[in-house]
Amino acid sequence: MTTWNELPAHLVSKIRSDSVTAPANLPGAEPKLKYGNSITEVDGIRFDSEKEADYYWDLHWLMREGTVKEVELQPKFVLQPGYKREGKKIRPIIYKADFKVTEAGGHVYYVDTKGMKTPVYLLKKKMLLYRYPDIDFREV
Numbered sequence: 001m002t003t004w005n006e007l008p009a010h011l012v013s014k015i016r017s018d019s020v021t022a023p024a025n026l027p028g029a030e031p032k033l034k035y036g037n038s039i040t041e042v043d044g045i046r047f048d049s050e051k052e053a054d055y056y057w058d059l060h061w062l063m064r065e066g067t068v069k070e071v072e073l074q075p076k077f078v079l080q081p082g083y084k085r086e087g088k089k090i091r092p093i094i095y096k097a098d099f100k101v102t103e104a105g106g107h108v109y110y111v112d113t114k115g116m117k118t119p120v121y122l123l124k125k126k127m128l129l130y131r132y133p134d135i136d137f138r139e140v
Helices: 050-065 119-131
Strands: 040-042 045-047 068-073 076-080 083-085 088-090 093-096 099-103 108-112 137-139
Touching: 040 050, 045 050, 050 068, 050 099, 076 119, 093 119, 119 137
Parallel strands: 108 137
Antiparallel strands: 040 045, 068 099, 076 093, 083 088, 099 108
16 A cells, blocks of 8 residues: 555645645544644543643642542533524524532632633633633633
């Protein structure tokens, strides 16, 4: 089997770069992530970024010292329920925070670790804070 790097020059020049799957995205290759973050694993849990993994590690230590009672990963909030229109199902709009943290005293807060604040994230955050006005939401 010929790999991408072994293609003859006359064939490479005929391939449109936007019409094929890039070699990095082929099965078995490490995926190249959109914003340059790297998937990181801690305690057998895969995190979308090193920043998120580091924050989990900090929470882990807070749990060991007793400041934090419980940590839930990826809690979901329904921002707009799904519905049907003209016979088609329209999916709900869901926001997933990175962490739900319950402190030893019972206070609950939600954390999102962000390296890049995309327009979609900013819109969902605005919807979240409108729909759940009493939520303690924190960005790191």
